Amino acid sequence: MRSIEKIKEIEKLAERLHIWYLEVTKKINPKSFNPNAQKEYSKLTEEQKFIDKYISEKILEELEQREKEILEDEIKWLNYLRQIRMNNQILKKIQNRIKKLEEQIKVKGD
Numbered sequence: 001m002r003s004i005e006k007i008k009e010i011e012k013l014a015e016r017l018h019i020w021y022l023e024v025t026k027k028i029n030p031k032s033f034n035p036n037a038q039k040e041y042s043k044l045t046e047e048q049k050f051i052d053k054y055i056s057e058k059i060l061e062e063l064e065q066r067e068k069e070i071l072e073d074e075i076k077w078l079n080y081l082r083q084i085r086m087n088n089q090i091l092k093k094i095q096n097r098i099k100k101l102e103e104q105i106k107v108k109g110d
Helices: 006-024 046-109
Strands: none
Touching: 006 046
8 A cells, every 4th residue: 555655756756747748749740649648737637647647656666676776785885895894903903913923933032
């Protein structure tokens, strides 16, 4: 079930899509589009609005899916960077330990 906010978002985008439709149809041959849809969004039939709403919903679903994929990728990269940082900290500790051992060996050798 869609939330009220989601429905409003779909309707808002549907109106914008129809405005873009009207803009683009001014630039093409009138035989290439439905002349019955050459009116403001509010004047369209429910069936005509359904087309814009359907496309809007699909666009929003696609954007949400892409956003989810991007966030998942960011999480993977953050985990990778954390692992690198942790490895660098371990390496630094090892290097410090080696330096101390070398100093001890040098002192014993003198």
